[in-house]
Amino acid sequence: xxxLPILIAGFLFTLLCAVxxxxxxRAYVRPSRIYDRVGGDADATTEPAVSTGxxxxxxxxxxxxxxxxxxxxxxxxxxxxTMAGFRADSSVAIFYGAKVIGCIIMFLVGLLFKDMVSPNMxxxxxxxxxxxxxxxxxxxxxxxxxxxxxxxKVKQSLPDALDMMVIAVEAGxxxxxxxxxxxxxxxxxxxxxxxxxxxxGLEMRAGKRRAEALRNLATRTGEPELRKLVAILTQSxxxxxxxxxxxxxxxxxxxxxxxxxxxxxxxxxxxxxxxPIFLFILPSMMLVAAGPALLKIFEEMFPMMNNFGK
Numbered sequence: 001x002x003x004l005p006i007l008i009a010g011f012l013f014t015l016l017c018a019v020x021x022x023x024x025x026r027a028y029v030r031p032s033r034i035y036d037r038v039g040g041d042a043d044a045t046t047e048p049a050v051s052t053g054x055x056x057x058x059x060x061x062x063x064x065x066x067x068x069x070x071x072x073x074x075x076x077x078x079x080x081x082t083m084a085g086f087r088a089d090s091s092v093a094i095f096y097g098a099k100v101i102g103c104i105i106m107f108l109v110g111l112l113f114k115d116m117v118s119p120n121m122x123x124x125x126x127x128x129x130x131x132x133x134x135x136x137x138x139x140x141x142x143x144x145x146x147x148x149x150x151x152x153k154v155k156q157s158l159p160d161a162l163d164m165m166v167i168a169v170e171a172g173x174x175x176x177x178x179x180x181x182x183x184x185x186x187x188x189x190x191x192x193x194x195x196x197x198x199x200x201g202l203e204m205r206a207g208k209r210r211a212e213a214l215r216n217l218a219t220r221t222g223e224p225e226l227r228k229l230v231a232i233l234t235q236s237x238x239x240x241x242x243x244x245x246x247x248x249x250x251x252x253x254x255x256x257x258x259x260x261x262x263x264x265x266x267x268x269x270x271x272x273x274x275x276p277i278f279l280f281i282l283p284s285m286m287l288v289a290a291g292p293a294l295l296k297i298f299e300e301m302f303p304m305m306n307n308f309g310k
Contacts, residue, residue: 060097084146106135157190
């Protein structure tokens with residue numbers, strides 16, 4: 001194995017450790033000691049980290065502004081970023097800047113490790129292209145994961161919010177006031193849904209119609225359960241039916257749906273366990289059960305076969 005790539009990798013690892021250690025000391029340890037001496041609040045030490053994050057985001061944004069963007073892909077990226085909770089105007093530019101930085105970093109990593117795989121040119125080019133493509137698509141994969149996580153949190157927080165909304169509506173509050181009340185009450189436990197409900201109230205205060213604000217809520221989150229709730233609220237508002245009764249019926253439906261999903265997952269456990277049992281547990285059981293007998297057979301059969309040969 002060539003010695004030069006190992007030395008380069010060791011040098012880069014040492015340099016990275018030194019940079020992280022120096023930054024941690026200057027950003028956290030040293031300011032904390034100073035604030036402890038003067039009797040101040042040590043929480044102010046997080047300000048350098050925030051400013052560093054802003055500088056990194058500004059760097060990504062500057063790079064992203066110089067990238068030619070397809071309008072269709074830009075709209076898709078903006079929609080996914082909104083679903084993930086990034087609503088700033090600069091989020092698309094930061095996202096594409098992260099893609100470019102990821103390409104550069106992974107290309108350098110491919111250059112560093114391509115000599116360790118094979119001396120031929122074809123595997124080296126495959127490694128370089130694969131690393132560069134991974135660096136480009138890694139932010140997209142991370143964004144998709146963030147979207148799914150946020151949608152799951154919104155889905156899990158819907159039953160509690162819906163129960164509180166039913167109580168508020170049946171107590172005499174209007175739908176707008178009930179949504180604002182629920183947003184304030186669930187701010188601590190379910191921040192994602194509270195932020196979305198708060199945005200609905202802000203949009204209606206800005207002059208948007210209730211149906212339009214609710215449709216924007218469904219579009220921002222992309223959660224199917226929330227889309228159903230928005231459809232029920234819009235239809236109840238349009239036809240003048242009882243809002244409390246509609247919310248209570250939908251709450252019962254969500255509980256039944258969640259129970260059925262739990263039963264479905266429980267029924268799939270047996271099928272999912274077939275492959276781990278067949279690949280890992282069954283060979284071990286066969287080895288323990290039949291191993292001694294096979295050894296005994298081999299001990300008895302081999303001398304008999306040697307005697308037949310004579």
